[in-house]
Amino acid sequence: MGVTDFIESVKRWTVGQLDRTDKEEEHEKQKKFPNLGEDIQLVVRTPEFENVMNSASPFLLASLGAWPGYWLYRGFDYHSHRAHVPLPVYIRQTFYQAKMLQFVIIMAGIIYMAKHQTGENIFPVDNKND
Known part of the structure; x- marks a missing residue:
């Protein structure tokens, strides 16, 4: 050895x-x-979650449509600004403005949900004792 x-x-x-x-x-x-997948499934399968999603879905859809819609609007509007604003600056401004628009829409949905929420919890989850 x-x-x-x-x-x-x-x-x-x-x-x-x-x-x-x-x-x-x-x-x-x-x-x-804990197994977070099981906890999420417990929350998603409750009728309260369905009610919340139904009332928040217009804001979510508006937020999803705001980003491409705003970019299309700003893209078609660039011809009136191209004489005095370079394209990279215009794109940077458009990016931040589009993000701000999305943020405002999502915040409006959160405020709407907070004002129209009842006194009970939105997502009640029973604690599992394993």
Whole structure:
């Protein structure tokens, strides 16, 4: 038995210890963290969530349509500004203005939902004791 055999045996022992430690850590993480997918499914399947989505859907659809609509509007409007505004500056302004428009629409939806919410929680989830 030479030096290389000794080094190989130490290497095998170290790898075995590391594999065991990794498996133990994974097992502890699984115990520690809840399954968020199951919690999300519990929330999504409630009638309260359906009511909230039905009342918020106009704002979500307006937000999804605002971005391409505003870019189209600004694209067609560039011909009136191209004499005194370079294209990169115009695009940068359009980007920030379109983001601000989306933000305003989403905030309007949040404010609408906050004002029309009843006193109970929107998303009641029972805590699971496993």
